Amino acid sequence: MDLTRRQSELADAALRIIARDGMAALSFRAVAAEAACSLGSVQKAFASKDLMLAAGFARLRQEAAPLPPGEPGRPTLRAWLVALLLGILPLDARRRATQRQGDAFAQQALTDPAIAAAIADSDAEVRGLLASLVTRARAEGEVPAHVDPVTTAWAVLALAQGLAMQLLYRPEPEADVRVRLDATVAALLR
Secondary structure, eight states: OOOOHHHHHHHHHHHHHHHHHOGGGOOHHHHHHHHTSOHHHHHHHOSSHHHHHHHHHHHHHHHHOOOOSSSTTOSOHHHHHHHHHHHHSSOSHHHHHHHHHHHHHHHHHTTOHHHHHHHHHHHHHHHHHHHHHHHHHHHTTSSOTTSOHHHHHHHHHHHHHHHHHHHHHSOOOHHHHHHHHHHHHHHHTO
């Protein structure tokens, strides 16, 4: 979704509301107050709340899962996956807010087919990248030939989603999470 600078600013304001107060608090009026602008300017930027939600989700996906620096899957797939997961897990205030936003959109997806489709497409894109990296690691001998790329991609995404939920209600030190993640990712790639 291509957004203007103003739409991006307003979508970011919507995301702050969602992180702080939940999806139920989101309205054009609330976004106008959060962004310190007029109600009319929000309505001009987004013809409907659904479009504002779509913009919010697009911004969330842009900002939520930054890839580790360097080439994906390098220096090793295992190290890269651990770095990726540590980068997205809710281990600090910013990432906890991002996780709350993602959870709010997941709940909204239960009744909003457009958001459900956007989440499904995003997850499929992530799984596709992960599967391609596992395939490359198999071809290079880093990962045994019996490791299925598609199954491993599904497992890594499920690990990320499940662990993120657990860390929201029971935060743990990043160093402890890193140790367990490294062991878990190593087991997936054996």
